[in-house]
Amino acid sequence: MCMKNIDRIKLKDRELILIGTAHISKKSIELVNETIKKEAPDVVGVELCQNRYNTLTDKKKWQNTKIIEIIKEGKAYLLLTNLILSIFQKKLGSKLDVLPGAEMIAAIKQAKKQNAKITMLDRDIQITLKRAWAKAKFREKAKIFYGLFEGLIITEEVDEKLIEEMKAKDMMTHMIDELGRQMPDAKKVLIDERDIYIANKILETKGKKIIAVVGAGHVAGIKKHLKKKQDIKCLEETPKKSKLLKTLNYAIPAIVIGLILAGFVFGKSIDVGISMLLYWFLINGCLTAFAVMFALPHPLTIISVFIAAPFTSLNPTIGAGIIGGYVEAKMRGPKVKDFENLNQLITVSGFWKNGISRILLIVVFANIGSSIATFIALPYLISLL
Template identity: 25%
Template sequence: MTERVAGDDLGDVDGDLTLPPSREAGEGEVHVLGTAHVSQQSVEDVETTIAERKPDVVAVELDEGRYRQLKGEAPEDIDPGDMLRGNTVFQFLAYWMLSYVQTRLGKKLGVDPGADMMAAIDSAEEHGLGVALVDRDIQMTVQRFWARLSPLRKLSMLGTLTLAIGSPIAVGTGLGLAMGAFAGFAVAMVAASAFGFASADIVAALGPNVVALVGGLVAGAVGGAVLWSLFDGAFARVLDALPIPNTTYTRIAAGVGVGSVVGVAIAATGGLAVGPLSLTVDRLASIGGFVLQVGAGVAAGALAGVALGVLAGAVLAQFVADEEEDIEEIDIEELTEADVVTAMMEEFRRFAPGAAEALIDERDAFIAHRLVALREAGYSVVAVVGAGHREGIERYLDDPESLPPMESLVGEASGTGLTAYLYKALGYAMTVGFLVFFVLLALGGASNGFLLELFVAWFLVNGILAGGLAKLAGAHWPSALVGGGVAWLTSVNPLLAPGWFAGYVELRYVDVNVADIGRLNEILDDEEAPIADIFARMREVPLFRLILIAGLTNVGSMVASLVVFPAILPLLSAPIGGVDAIPGLLLDGARNGWDIVWRTLT
């Protein structure tokens, strides 16, 4: 019977192996066999070495999760609580990128990644030997790896995954369109007035009634989309009675269509008054002018983005072609040669020194700690590890005193030291300051009608954009509603993001695990499918959909901030004298609120 030893158990190996060590304590030995994870020759070397040496234990460069994957067992699902750690989604992206690169290389060379480790496990079981899992938990490694990557390197890694979806020109065009449209939107919101192009100018040029119709159309369409989300079942029953396909898209179209007609009717008949949140023609005209202004900015940005995207894609296409030639020229037998591997490792260190430490050096030490423990217990060990780890591990085995403390090799890394703490302190200070100011403002009773309108606008714009994009990404309604519901608060704290909360709730409805990465790699390997089909298939994979939900929810909240301050505030503040009057009004209200608190305390 073969007994597996997980990383945390190796400190007490005597009680964890079915067979006792063949030697006295302190007299064990370790033979390190360096392999290439995508080499058929390495598979044969593993089988031959184990058969010839017949060790007590075969140690493999795996943790429990990866071992279970190789054995075809179901991996553990993600703990929903992990989603609130903020960087979890990005760490999975990093893990996916590393996995994709290895899978792609293995496909080119005709060998499944991990075949060397599987051969070691199978050979150990065939000969009745123990199997020790001596690598650090992969999630911990990826967390520490990600924390030490610079922002530029993180973007580079994400770009590698993006280019896997399709040809560089097609991907560049798509990204250019999206980024250009967003840039155009931002410029239109923030800087348009500086160039003499603002919504007020549009209203004056076209006339308030014409522009009000545009505002009513847009406001009605948004309202219709909200109504559809609340009464989707009712729309479904209506469409069942009509000769119209009853699909999600037709129900959305029905909701938006009804809302648009109502919005235009309100604008055409002089507006609608509902307390302080009235939709007058002037306000609808402001909305319409804002929409036309943003539309012009988005269109211009999109055109510029597409042009730059096509150019960048053409340049990247040449690099990709060169990379493909480099892969074809790889001599797989050289991958296990020390000088070749050393050169590869040094190149990676130049690319990302801190990340190389987490991915290579720390794991060398971690694995060496486990192997030293086995050796000291008297076991004869064959350690099957990637060739890039062999030199570092053997150095530690020759000089165990040089091993860093195990405590320094585990746990989460913060990445940037004092900067990270200052960033967190600033985020918390902003949140606390905002909440205190808001409470004082409410206590002071400063223009309650204006305050109500401001809060409702802030809440609704954040909620609709963040929650709407979450739903567009495929979120269940509770997930979209939670993401939209907290977006107003998270928009004032850079440490919080509505996508975390939307993802947390979404994990209650879907099972996400590391096996999803394999499915994504298979989809990306389909070089014949169009980009739209690849994206649609990827969206069906729970992990990708979760990442998409978290990302788009955050984008929605970010866009909302650009909408509220330059567009909504001028609209709401017109009755009190414009935006310039807001700071004084808010400060007066906060001062009155503080006076109330001080009198109560004293």
């Protein structure tokens, strides 16, 4: 048993055994199984939230989820980010014949064998991603996506030895420190907040002997926050849009509508207002349709975003991407089970071959194209007055 990845901590009259793992390591699975079997704990806690646990253990339910429901619920960006992370881990895991999260599933199975109570320690993944995205600056968001896509196209070989080196505490600490330097706001949500959350979940867990299975990168932070219980309700809240952003969401459409009305009322002739409407429709429709074409959609999807973009740009409650994604899903009708075919998604080009990921790209490209078109159209409208 590799003792250097195990920490024994006294919590008053209770004992906590903290196991730091690599998420795609065979040795981590062996370590988890051996430790739980030997220690016979009352409770086994795993670094999973209920949603991630359900996804890992009830794959049929996830596979049969219709992508159109995800688009309606506004989860396309979150799902795309989650997908890229999953592919990156599976790409590494495929080289080692280990699936991501295998050590967590191993911990759950071993706990069930020994009739130990099982508890989920992590915060809901949707809340974590929403908080990270909301708090990260634009530069940090760009770095995150660059890093994720870079991970998809890596060609260097990854072996068990490298994974074990990554799991070593000194290297993991260095990586986290680097993340904090490059992306401090994202690190706070992805690492620091979850350290606090997991530590407090452990403190709330009842049992004389507790085993907690967590990623090696969280061990140091969890140990630090085990010293004092904290209120974690604020960490479970999804961030609300800032007042400035809310104001802009309504102010920009109001400005556009005001300019067009001014064209009809104060223009030299009615032709000014008509010209402004024409500019608005053509610039918005053409640029959004052009952006969507990069996702190689169904022809009706291109037509739908061309027609919808001039209207959705004036409506803060719906984006052109939702319309485009909805039409694409209706025309080709894929389900989330397409994600299981990861052979298509090991490379960046695979995103255009898979029906699900292509829909997500359509949503993203349409919204980006529509936003750019709005800011390009404004100077043209002003120039016509």
